[in-house]
Structure formats: C-alpha cells, structure tokens
Amino acid sequence: MNHEQSRALYDRALSVMPGGVNSSVRAIRPYPFFVQKGDGGHVVDADGNRYLDFVMGYGPLLLGHDIPEQVQSAVQRRASEGPMYGAPTEVEVELAEFVARHVPSVEMVRFVNSGTEATVSAVRLARGYTGRDKIVVMQGGYHGAQESTLVEGEGGDTHPSSPGIPESFAEHTLTVPFNDEEAAHTVFAKHGDDIAAVLTEPMLGNYGIVHPVEGYHETLRDLCDEHGSLLVFDEVITGFRVGGLQCAQGKFDIDPDLTTFGKIVGGGFPVGAIGGKSEIVEQFTPSGDVFQSGTFSGHPVTMAAGLETLRYAAENDVYDHVNGLGDRLRSGLQDILEDQAPEYTVVGTDSMFKVVFTRDAPDSFEGHCEAGCQQREECPRYEHCPKNAGDIKRAETERWERLFWPKMKEQGVFLTANQFESQFVCGAHTEEDIEEALEAYKEAI
Incomplete structure (x- = not known):
C-alpha cells in the first residue's frame, strides 16, 4: 500500500497539533493513515487505500458510513x-x-x-x-x-x-x-x-x-x-x-x-x-x-x-443483522484460534468483538463459550479468561500493536489501534465482509 499522502498530512499535523492528532488513540505508530471518506462498512484513506472498517468511529456508527x-x-x-x-x-x-x-x-x-x-x-x-x-x-x-x-x-x-x-x-x-x-x-x-x-x-x-x-x-x-x-x-x-x-x-x-x-x-x-x-x-x-x-x-x-x-x-431489524454477523465473526475467530493460537481469547457480545492475546489457556476448546467469552463457570477456560483490566494488561499487548495490527492493516482491515479498545460490526457490513476479515485473521495470527 502507498501511504505518501497520509505521511505528508501527518508531517503537517505535527506542526499544528500535539502529536499530530486530536485524540491520543489515533496516534498509530509510525504514523496514522488519514481518512478521506467512509463507504458503507469501509473507509478510504488519502492515498485511495480501501479498508474494511471495524473501528466505526470507536463505536458511534451503528449503521455504518452510508447514512440511510x-x-x-x-x-x-x-x-x-x-x-x-x-x-x-x-x-x-x-x-x-x-x-x-x-x-x-x-x-x-x-x-x-x-x-x-x-x-x-x-x-x-x-x-x-x-x-x-x-x-x-x-x-x-x-x-x-x-x-x-x-x-x-x-x-x-x-x-x-x-x-x-x-x-x-x-x-x-x-x-x-x-x-x-x-x-x-x-x-x-x-x-x-x-x-x-x-x-x-x-x-x-x-x-x-x-x-x-x-x-x-x-x-x-x-x-x-x-x-x-x-x-x-x-x-x-x-x-x-x-x-x-x-x-x-x-x-x-x-x-x-x-x-x-x-x-x-x-x-x-x-x-x-x-x-x-x-x-x-x-x-x-x-x-x-x-x-x-x-x-x-x-x-x-x-x-x-x-x-x-x-x-x-x-x-429495519438492524440489531438482528449486526448481532448475527457478530456471532459469525466471533465463532469464526474461535475456530481460527483453536488451530493457531489456543491460548488467545475471543471476547465480546452482540456487535462488539476482540481477540485478546492472553498467554495461558487449555488446548481444548470442548465445552467453551462458542461466540465470545461469557464468563460461564462451567466453561473449561473459565479460570483463564480475562476477569478484569489487570488480566487484559498482562496479555501480549505489544505483539498485538506492533505485529498483528500492522499485518491486518496491510490486508485492508482497519481495527482499533491497540489491545484494549472494542471493535464493532455495523449495519452496512455483509457476510462477505466477515469472511474477508476471517481470512485476514488467519494470515495475521
């Protein structure tokens, strides 16, 4: 991907805004891409790169970027x-x-x-x-x-x-x-x-x-x-x-x-x-x-x-749509983790989701929460899934930010920039978008 325009804009921004941003979570290393426009469940940056968007403005965009x-x-x-x-x-x-x-x-x-x-x-x-x-x-x-x-x-x-x-x-x-x-x-x-x-x-x-x-x-x-x-x-x-x-x-x-x-x-x-x-x-x-x-x-x-x-x-049944896609995404993510990283944890409910890079869990997924951790005591992973902020902080936060996030971005998937903030499904996302995202997770994880 070419990012010349975003880099030039960031250089200008550093001269007039602290850290080049107006909210600290946007300060992606080494520099953020600058969005030109939204398009349904996607954003397009200043260099014309198109990303599948699961940030959704950090949550406000239930319907996506195309306003009904x-x-x-x-x-x-x-x-x-x-x-x-x-x-x-x-x-x-x-x-x-x-x-x-x-x-x-x-x-x-x-x-x-x-x-x-x-x-x-x-x-x-x-x-x-x-x-x-x-x-x-x-x-x-x-x-x-x-x-x-x-x-x-x-x-x-x-x-x-x-x-x-x-x-x-x-x-x-x-x-x-x-x-x-x-x-x-x-x-x-x-x-x-x-x-x-x-x-x-x-x-x-x-x-x-x-x-x-x-x-x-x-x-x-x-x-x-x-x-x-x-x-x-x-x-x-x-x-x-x-x-x-x-x-x-x-x-x-x-x-x-x-x-x-x-x-x-x-x-x-x-x-x-x-x-x-x-x-x-x-x-x-x-x-x-x-x-x-x-x-x-x-x-x-x-x-x-x-x-x-x-x-x-x-x-317009928006909640049925976004929650159904959220379930499909979290279930698919758990299938990927079972094969590639069983120590990691899928979290979220309804249209919220995240993969937490936890460090310890059983190899078996038998009897687990099937579409994101629900803190069920009978789940064999219950003692290992995050219970509080301290548990999340002890996850592999640097690996998430420095290796995983850039790999997802290069595959055209825009996620929140660190291990902590939620990610969201919107009404403009499709089943095809979810499958595309899952393929990117397979590659990046």
Missing part, C-alpha cells in the same frame, strides 16, 4: 434551518422520549455534548443528590477524560493517572477490580457511609471487552441499596449497541439509578446524555440545585441524527 435516507434527510433539514438557536427544539424532546420509552431505568434525560461530559455531570449529580463525596470505579475502567476517574491504585490508595490533576481529586475516588465481589464488599465496609456512587461500565469496553461474571452487577446493586449509594452505569459504548434498544442494562436485567450515554445516541455526531430516575435527574438545574449547562447541549442536528438512527434501527 431518512437519517440523512433529517440531518440536512435541521442544518438548513439554522445551525443552533440557544433555545429548546421539539426534536430534543422526541429523542428524550424515545430513550425513556425504551431504556428500562430511564425516566428523565439531560443531553450534553460528549461521553466525558455525561460522566462528569453524572458524578456531580450523584454527589449532589447523596451529599457524599466518594465514588467507586473499576480499575482500568474508562469514563472519559475527567479528573474524578483518571486515577490509579487500589481501594482508597489512589493517585491521579495523569499530570495536571491535583492529588485531592484522587482522594475521593476508590477503585476495585471488575468482577471482584469481595473487593466491592470490602470497600463498602470501610467507606460505605461516604460513597455517593459506584460508576461502572456494564462490560469493560476500553480494556479488551470483559463480560461480567454471574451475580457481579447484582452485588453492586445490593451494596448501593444497603448503603444509600447510587449505581451508575456508563453505557457510552454499550448503549443502544449491546442489548438493542434496552441497552446492556436490559440484557443483564439490572436497574441502575443513573446511566450515561454517548456515541450511538447521537447518530455519529458529538453527544452525551445522563438518564435515570426522575427524582434524581431533576436535581439538575433549573429544577434542582446541581449545576449543569451547555451551549451546544441538545443541538438540533445531533438530536435529529440520533433520533432517526434509533428509529431506523428499530424499524
């Missing part, structure tokens, strides 16, 4: 009527009604502009509602670029994970390993009266896709109820992707107090949202005292894109 006519028409109509107004519009009410109608725990919604902004606001709301300061997060869980959750450490012994964050922020953040019920009980036994909320993804989505073990979320729900804390699900990645319109909380049958959304709920445009019980969400200003505001919140173009994307998905 009803979505495109709604977006164009809203844009033609004026960019934004500083006043409410009907379409933001309609999208809020759609979310509240379909997501089990949501009665009221506040729209913001990014997943990070949603989690920042949810943490502030939980603290304001409970009158407490401490929050519990999962080690390795990602909740955006915000001071309260960019922490490292264990339990109450935490410190900021980035320069520029005062140590005092980390003092109020407690960490536990995902899927560790004992650690959750311990942190509540010590700090329960001070904990405003537990903030967790239903599945770890930025650390290799880690499925919850049976009973884990129920344990968190019980602990929060017992101690008067809020359970906050970060569904920025899983929202309207895992579990369809009910989201992951519907799939796992858990009722959080608050949920954060992003990505798909904006149909590919910048968006975030906080949803939950009315008595909690209405504590936001102006109905309550917890300040939250934003110039671009409820932007009419974004609201129209999100609403029509979700309507289209509901009316």
